[in-house]
Amino acid sequence: MFFQKTIRKSIEVRGIGIHSGEPCTLKFKPAPANTGVYFIRADLPGRPFLKVSSNHVQAVSYQTVLGGEHFKVATIEHCVSSLSALRIDNVYIELNGPEIPICDGSSLYFSRALLAAELIELDEPRKYCYITEPISYSEGDKHAYVLPYHGLRVAVTIDFPHPAIGHQTLDLEITEQSFAREISAARTFGFLKDVEQLKASGLAKGGSLDNCIVLDDHKVLNSEGLRYKDEFVRHKVLDALGDLVTLEMPLMGHLILHKAGHDIMNKLVKKIVAQPQSYRFVELGADVSTEIKKFSTWTMQEIS
Ligand SMILES: [Zn+2]
Numbered sequence: 020m021f022f023q024k025t026i027r028k029s030i031e032v033r034g035i036g037i038h039s040g041e042p043c044t045l046k047f048k049p050a051p052a053n054t055g056v057y058f059i060r061a062d063l064p065g066r067p068f069l070k071v072s073s074n075h076v077q078a079v080s081y082q083t084v085l086g087g088e089h090f091k092v093a094t095i096e097h098c099v100s101s102l103s104a105l106r107i108d109n110v111y112i113e114l115n116g117p118e119i120p121i122c123d124g125s126s127l128y129f130s131r132a133l134l135a136a137e138l139i140e141l142d143e144p145r146k147y148c149y150i151t152e153p154i155s156y157s158e159g160d161k162h163a164y165v166l167p168y169h170g171l172r173v174a175v176t177i178d179f180p181h182p183a184i185g186h187q188t189l190d191l192e193i194t195e196q197s198f199a200r201e202i203s204a205a206r207t208f209g210f211l212k213d214v215e216q217l218k219a220s221g222l223a224k225g226g227s228l229d230n231c232i233v234l235d236d237h238k239v240l241n242s243e244g245l246r247y248k249d250e251f252v253r254h255k256v257l258d259a260l261g262d263l264v265t266l267e268m269p270l271m272g273h274l275i276l277h278k279a280g281h282d283i284m285n286k287l288v289k290k291i292v293a294q295p296q297s298y299r300f301v302e303l304g305a306d307v308s309t310e311i312k313k314f315s316t317w318t319m320q321e322i323s
Contacts, residue, residue: 021303023108023145025049026136032128034120037207037231038082038093040224043116045098047136050109052143055267056102058085058092062115071099073265073288082222083262083281093118096261096281097207101129103260104198105138106269108145124206124230126257130199149301150272154294156287161278163287168273175255175276181210183239187252193260202260204246205253208232211240259284266291271301 029048036043050057056071069075069087077086082094098119102110104126122128155164174190191197209223209231217223226233232250233240247253255276262284263270276284291298 021145022140023052023143024106024138024140025051025054025109026107026133027139028136030132030136032098032120032122032132034122034128035225036094036116036118037121037124037225038222039116039118041116041118043114043118043120045120046113047133048111048113049139050111052109052141054109054111056099056107056109056264057111058095059111059113060090060092060117061113063090068111070267071095071264072267073285073292076265076285083265083285091117094121095119096258097121097124097126098129098261099264100257100261101126101133101203103264103269104193104203105130105133105195106145107133107138108269109141121207121225121230124208124232125204125254126202126261127204130203144302146268146300146302147271148266148268148291148298150270150291150298152297154287154291154297156283156290158283158286161280161283162276163279163283164275165270165287165291166273166275168271171270172273173256173259173276174273175252175259176278177252177255178278179251181234182237183234184251187249189249189252189256191256198260201247202253202257205250205257206230206232206246207254208234208251211235255280262288268300272298 026047026049029046032045057068059066059068067087067090069085075085077084083096084091084093085095150165150167153164153166171193173193176188178186191201211233214223228241239245259274259276262281266288
């Protein structure tokens, strides 16, 4: 049986927001079973809180923003991507500002902090959202699909008319190990020609070569180069895993994205939620404990 997880102790991550430029301290805190993932704005009167849910996603152009009636939490995707990959079901994320720290532009710092806080199992079994029939969402040439699959697998294709990017595709079985090895360190990226426009819209104020891959019309400008030859598509896998947390239940399925960003992911997640006939809740039992082997030996017990 696979049980829900949280962290053993609280831990902090500090930095600035890539869009706001504001300093922010984030604190991961343990949460009981069946809580889910909550953001708490500790800097605001009454400490308002908000669950990570597709219904609370407000803005999705260059980032995923969660919003309540009176407050927002911006750029959540890299932080919650680590939760998705590490299978952390329940956690409180306390903030003293409006935007999650960007750190190095990847999810590396969040993953390291969560592992340092130690993952622990709770008494309740984890309920997976097991996709039983294909669900899709398309807009023009942007497509998102989720297909039945006995595990979590993410395939992303991107196509940028830029000599350093071009057509990139990656199809990966997501485990804690594959995420750590292939995805977690992949950084966000942006184009120099967009910077002025982004800044005029109040975005990218904290962006720099320290927290973003920046490209001019021809090449990558970061002196250290890329961490992977295809770092761009790997970062899109990281973003997609983050956006999957808004489903509020761990996915068992094959997610396939073609030129689809945060906006298309949000619409796909809402479509999954609206189609309960296309998935079932399942618990997993297995006689091995390693993450890699579990999906090849699992037995499925339908509970609804
Ligand atoms: Zn991103």
